[in-house]
Amino acid sequence: MTPARPRLNAGWLLVLPLLALVVALFLGPIVNILWLSVTDPEPGLGNYAALFTSDSLGKILWTTLRICVICTVISVILGYSIAYAMVHAAESDRKRMLSLLLVSFWISVLVRTFSWLMLLGRNGLVNNGLEAIGVISQPIAFMRNELGVLIGMVHYMVPYAVLPILASMQAMDGRVVSASRSLGATGAQTFWRVYLPLTRPGVVAAALLVFIINLGFYVVPAVLGGGKVLMVAEYISVQVLITLRWGTAAMLAALLLFGVLALLFLMSRFMKLSTVFGGART
């Protein structure tokens, strides 16, 4: 018998190039950012201290957080309704709805954002139309404010919310709904006590996904906010490209990164992340 010696499986060699790429192009830059955030312009935690002293930074973070939460709530509610409709539609209708949903993933976020600009601007289709039929006399300010940002973001996020919720609804045993009815529960009781709790993993996954994407959202706030609604991602780009305060930008990026990680950690305390990202329990 040969003594067991720890030996690296040759198969790992195949993964090596990929591993090198990930380290060089992904982990490397992240470490670099973290490093910048504590060294630029001078070593220390000065950049992070600014979070507590600078009013503008606080305001930007608060705006970001507020918009993200509102957008997440609206997207998840809309996504839940759409997924519910899809699950209960006929097979052929469901396929049609799913392809429409997926088409929206293929259209560039820029195109979609500028479409909203055309629709909702001061002389956009909606305002002109409403004025023409005499509903309003002054154009409604849809753009260059939080409302515009929210409309654009929700529109972009809803498909992301639908998919995990749809998966959890499809994984659910439909007989429990029948069981609830046979036990005398009304439609509302069945929904709140059985349907919603059993699709909760999908809701949590959707909320997490939407919130995390929202945190770093750049295009929509920049275009539809028109500079009036400053969120973290746009502020970072300003720091990097215009004011050249890389330290502050790196600090904010690190903050986003840790925020997301903290969120994932928090969720993992309540439920297995694998069930969240797997869509639903079996």
Next chain:
Amino acid sequence: MTTPTAPGSLHLTQLTKRYGPVTAVDNVSLQIQRGEFLTLLGPSGSGKTTLLMMIAGFQEATSGDILLDGTSIGAMPAEKRGFGMVFQGYALFPHMTVRDNVGYALSVRHRSRAEIAARVDEMLDLVQLTTLGDRMPGQLSGGQQQRVALARALCFAPPVLLLDEPLGALDKKLRIEVQAQLKDIHRRVGTTFVYVTHDQEEALSMSDRIVIMRNGRIEQVGTPSDLYQNPRTEFAASFLGKSNFLRQGGAVYALRPEKIDLSPAGSGPARLRGQVRDMAYFGAVLKYQVTVPGGEAIEVDVDAWRGGDPLPPGTDVDLNWTDAAAVRLDG
């Protein structure tokens, strides 16, 4: 004032369910007595489950009506009918404890906590699960889940309990045990049970009456012994138990294997002469395949204790039976 009929009786009148061109249930009329244990027995596709789902209110009848104690409930949704139901696969609420599952029907009726707790205790006692109340369904065995489903469905004292193949997921040994428990629970609660199964042994051992279904229609209704002893059709005779079919002058007779006497050839008069083709030993019975003139094989069950030594294949045998043993079939 007394009601004209006691609570829990069901009357199905000319119930029909069509899915497009397919008729799943075809003009079924049936009277189910209060407190009765009635089994709908049939192969898959016979319409038994569709019929149960119509009684439950999950499927709407294309035509016909259902009366509960004389009142039409055909247009009533499932949640209003107040029938208990045990689903195939149990359909327990996986996110609730056993207690919350069992108490669900009372909880949605806004009963007080104390009342619910007392009733849940009573139900868990009935199904012998008193110690498992705080478990989640996922932590229970199949047999235990089945009992939780039963307790949940009976907790609100429904007039009718519908059971859709509730023992299908259990292994054979457990199934026989649970059959006895189910029968016992039926006796104790006195609720009308409507039970769907494709398993003839389940049907025979538990039911007061059996409805044999085929292609959406009722083939025959009767008590287990009535159906077993006096089947009216080949289908009924072969679906419930085993049967030989003898054709004589245009008529067909059903003859159960255990009602045939088998003896070595030449020991006396014989209705049929044949030759043992095969013999299988089952402990209590010996199952013979006997080839008779015309090439047909006749099955004969012989009591192993009284029937003497097994006869080897190739032995010539005489087959005898009494007139009453052969049942003339319709058509």
